[in-house]
Structures are given as structure tokens and as C-alpha cells.
Amino acid sequence: MNIMEPEGIKKQAYDEIETALNSADLEAVRLKYLGRKQGKITLALKELAGMSVDEKRKNGPFLQQLKSDIESAISFREKEIGEKGAVIDVTLPPKKIEVGHLGLITQAEDEIRRIFEGMNFSVIDGPEIEEEKYNFDSLNIPADHPAREMWDTFWLKTEGKKKYLLRTHTSPVQIRYMERHEPPFQIISPGRVFRYEATDATHETNFHQLEGLMIGKDISLANFKFVIEEFFRRFFAGKTVKVRFRSSYFPFVEPGVEVDVKLDNAKWLEMGGAGMVHPNVLEAVKYDPREWQGFAFGFGIERLVMVKYGVPDTRMFMSGDLKFIKKF
Numbered sequence: 001m002n003i004m005e006p007e008g009i010k011k012q013a014y015d016e017i018e019t020a021l022n023s024a025d026l027e028a029v030r031l032k033y034l035g036r037k038q039g040k041i042t043l044a045l046k047e048l049a050g051m052s053v054d055e056k057r058k059n060g061p062f063l064q065q066l067k068s069d070i071e072s073a074i075s076f077r078e079k080e081i082g083e084k085g086a087v088i089d090v091t092l093p094p095k096k097i098e099v100g101h102l103g104l105i106t107q108a109e110d111e112i113r114r115i116f117e118g119m120n121f122s123v124i125d126g127p128e129i130e131e132e133k134y135n136f137d138s139l140n141i142p143a144d145h146p147a148r149e150m151w152d153t154f155w156l157k158t159e160g161k162k163k164y165l166l167r168t169h170t171s172p173v174q175i176r177y178m179e180r181h182e183p184p185f186q187i188i189s190p191g192r193v194f195r196y197e198a199t200d201a202t203h204e205t206n207f208h209q210l211e212g213l214m215i216g217k218d219i220s221l222a223n224f225k226f227v228i229e230e231f232f233r234r235f236f237a238g239k240t241v242k243v244r245f246r247s248s249y250f251p252f253v254e255p256g257v258e259v260d261v262k263l264d265n266a267k268w269l270e271m272g273g274a275g276m277v278h279p280n281v282l283e284a285v286k287y288d289p290r291e292w293q294g295f296a297f298g299f300g301i302e303r304l305v306m307v308k309y310g311v312p313d314t315r316m317f318m319s320g321d322l323k324f325i326k327k328f
């Protein structure tokens with residue numbers, strides 16, 4: 001070391017200490033300057049022995065000070081690294097960040113929305129925590145009605161006179177909408193529903209439904225048939241789907257049907273229920289059933305997606321299985 005340039009040495013040592021990223025880097029700096037055999041400062045101190053008294057007086061204290069300054073700087077940096085943990089080296093190539101994407105059900109909901117908006121339907125929303133009145137009573141299913149057993153219910157706490165539950169279907173949205181709007185209109189409402197029931201390949205406790213409602217003058221089941229077949233044609237684009245309507249019963253429609261779909265060689269799968277809105281339901285929202293009629297339907301979104309993409313088990317949607325999620 002040229003002891004005539006101690007300021008340059010100090011600056012260089014400080015730079016190296018400051019840019020040290022971990023304790024191994026710091027140890028290398030310590031050895032370079034303070035190492036017992038080859039350390040630059042150590043060697044310079046050893047050189048003092050061969051110097052005159054005047055030179056010793058001139059350089060000795062300064063070198064001692066430099067040694068102690070470097071020691072302090074190293075221990076300060078050591079603490080800093082310890083507190084921060086590993087210091088980020090911005091020159092290293094970054095870790096590959098995996099970008100997430102919308103889940104299959106959300107993607108399907110978006111597609112369903114677009115198709116129905118294209119047929120002039122409005123998209124509306126409703127609450128998942130629902131009042132008994134909207135989930136059942138106003139849909140022509142009073143407390144003692146045996147049809148309540150069709151929907152195994154997660155009941156929530158009663159507040160005052162109001163009984164709350166996790167909605168078992170999206171049909172309460174029909175009532176909420178009709179209470180606030182005058183016909184004619186056509187709406188859909190996709191959303192999450194809950195049922196307290198045993199699960200299997202086609203049943204989950206937590207799934208999604210697509211509600212639809214069209215009210216106007218002279219609306220008939222033929223209108224429903226056209227709308228739903230047109231929806232299937234667009235949703236299952238390019239695939240041959242067969243649709244069948246079976247007579248069925250829901251207290252809020254008369255007549256009622258169930259709709260099954262079959263793709264190519266697959267089995268028939270029940271997609272949902274539908275029918276002409278029951279006069280009692282229309283009267284409950286103060287519509288005159290002699291003037292206004294309409295159809296309503298409720299489809300399982302998971303079921304639609306199962307048919308479209310050949311998903312064999314509805315429980316896969318909620319499994320969190322990354323292999324399944326990344327496929328779509």
C-alpha cells in the first residue's frame with residue numbers, strides 16, 4: 001500500500017463495505033484490508049517498523065485511525081445486513097413471476113353476460129345473504145310448503161322478525177327486481193348460491209346459477225324456447241348440442257319445465273328449471289297477471305361449463321387444484 005495515498009484507500013474500502021451484500025462479501029473486504037498476513041492496512045503498519053521516527057510519527061496515528069474506521073464501518077454494515085436480511089442484488093435476473101388469471105366460472109359468467117347483452121338483456125346483481133321472504137315466501141313457497149324441501153338451506157341468525165339465509169338459488173333476484181321496476185324488461189342475474197346438501201359429481205354446496213326473467217305482453221314458452229336455444233347455440237359454439245324440455249314443478253312457475261342438454265355422445269345432464277312466472281308471484285309484486293306475463297329460468301353455471309369443456313366432476317371447480325386451474 002502506498003501510505004502516501006491513505007485517503008484513496010479509505011474511500012475504496014468504504015465503497016467496498018457499502019456495496020457488500022452479505023457477510024461473505026464483508027469478510028472478503030475485511031481480509032483485503034485488515035487480514036493478518038496480506039491485509040493492506042496490516043502490511044502498511046508493518047512497513048512503519050523500517051521508517052524513521054519522524055515518518056512513524058507522521059503516519060502511525062493516521063494508519064491506526066484508518067484501521068479502526070474500517071473496523072467500525074464493517075461492523076456497522078454487518079448489523080445493517082443482519083437487520084435487512086438478504087440484500088437484494090438488482091443485477092440478478094428476477095424470479096419468474098406467475099401471472100394468475102380469472103377462474104373458469106368467472107370466465108364463463110363473462111361470456112354468458114356478453115351473449116345475453118347481445119340479445120338485449122340487462123345484467124343485474126343480488127345479495128348472497130338473503131331474507132327468507134325473497135328466497136321463499138314471495139316465490140310462492142310459504143313456510144309450511146313442502147317444496148321448501150327442494151332447497152336444503154343454510155339458515156343464518158334471525159334479526160328481529162326477519163329470518164336470514166344464504167340464498168339457495170338466484171330466483172329471489174327476480175322478486176327484488178320486479179318490486180322496483182315496471183315491465184316490460186328482460187334481465188339475467190348470474191351469481192353464487194349455497195345448499196346444505198351432500199356432494200357428488202354433479203352437486204356442490206357452493207355453486208353458481210344463472211337466473212333469467214323476461215316480462216312483457218304476450219310472452220309465452222315459445223319465447224323462452226327461442227331465447228334459450230339461441231343462448232346454447234352461442235355458448236356451445238361449434239358443438240352439436242341436443243336440448244330437451246321435461247315437464248316439471250316449481251311453485252313460482254306454471255307450467256314448469258326442466259331443461260337437459262346433451263353434447264355429442266355424452267349423457268343427458270340437467271341444466272336448470274324454467275317456466276311461465278306464476279300469477280301469484282306477479283300479484284305479489286303488484287303486476288296484473290292478465291296484462292303481463294313472462295318466463296323465468298335458473299341454470300347451473302357449473303353444469304353449463306361441465307358440458308362445454310368436458311369437466312367430469314363439479315367438485316373440481318372448488319378443489320383449488322392448480323393443474324385444473326391452469327388448464328383454462
Ligand code: YSA
Pocket residue numbers: 150168169170171195197202203204205207209250252253270271272273274275276277295296297298299300301302303314
Ligand atoms: C326454476 C324456474 C324458474 O322460473 C326460475 C328458476 C328455476 C330454478 C330454481 N330456482 C332452482 O334452483 N332449481 S334447481 O334446484 O333445480 O336448480 C337449478 C339448477 O342448478 C339445476 O338444474 C342444476 O343445474 C343446478 N344445481 C342444483 N343443485 C346443484 C346444482 N349445481 C351444482 N351443485 C348443486 N348442488
